[in-house]
Amino acid sequence: MSNGNGAAAGVEVRTPLGNEVIPCDMVIVAIGQGERDEFAIPREHPKVFVGGDCANGGAEIVNAAAEGVQAAKQIHERLTNG
């Protein structure tokens, strides 16, 4: 909900005891990232490899790094043995 100046002035939330307004002058939305839609990734193309958050939906650095390393091995294999 907004104040007289059109800026955020509160957040209405549903609670077990009914709706409640938490007054505030700033709201930070931290509900996770959505998928990218800037371009289509041709995931099935034999020369295209995908890794990290855009492949696993969002995980830890260690997952992204491992997927990058693994992809490099597959790319090397493809470039070396066709």
Next chain:
Amino acid sequence: MSVHDHPPVLTDEQLAANFADIAPPLTNDYALLEANKCLDVPAFIKKIASGNLRGSARVILEANPFGHSCARACPVEVLCEGACVLNDRDEQPIKIALLQRHATDYVLEHKLKLFEPGAPTGRTVAIVGAGPAGLSCARELRRFGHAVTVFESKSQAGGLNTYGIAEYKLKADVALAEVEDILDLGVELRTGVTVESIEELLTEYDAVFVGVGLGSTKRLGIPGEDLPGVIDALTFIEHLKTHPYRDTKVGQRVVVIGAGTGAARPTCRAITTSTSSPNATAVDFASRRPRSAS
């Protein structure tokens, strides 16, 4: 009709599928991926014990090109330290993350070069996105000797390590030093370049790796979310990480929607420790999940 002569609702196949193994076995590729994710923790700790910090760091960074940032930012309490056998004896787990940081910091501090590029193969690979996935791929490809060009839309490399991880876990300068170590293997980095077509890259390069991460914060889908005073956590954290602390503006009373450890909690902590507001700032989580101690 009694329960006993009820006609079968499910086919035999459906019934079999319903009782199938809940965790299907790993494919070969996936097993390899999982196995390679694993650091030889005892090996790197033993090397620290014998004073061989370089050797210890080598074990870590061989398995994980982002061993520096993982030591700082990974949720070790649910990963390695959570799995430490000492937990079963009601003892504190080994401080694996701090040991890993100790060894990898030594490498950055002394600017040790642990890896070298391979002999040139004449093959070229384009990498889209200079985050941990893309740069890990880049490092290994350089060690194989392939030429690598990394395209990054932002002005600096590192992805969320540079722009999105809570300041108190990983500072941008550490993230960038880690990146530099990989670029030093002869990776061509083009920042401020937005790739618009993967197909176009395929005409120029022998292969393309896409590690573009996820997009912006999801929409709430409620009235008022575009009002002034409403921003998303990633934008907030990025601003905080790329400006002097006092330059990030904070309200007098802030509501954070969400309660995750990735963005919501760091955001709350940033606000409560921020010095830009002259008065105390209150923060509320508005989350569907129950509040828990942070």
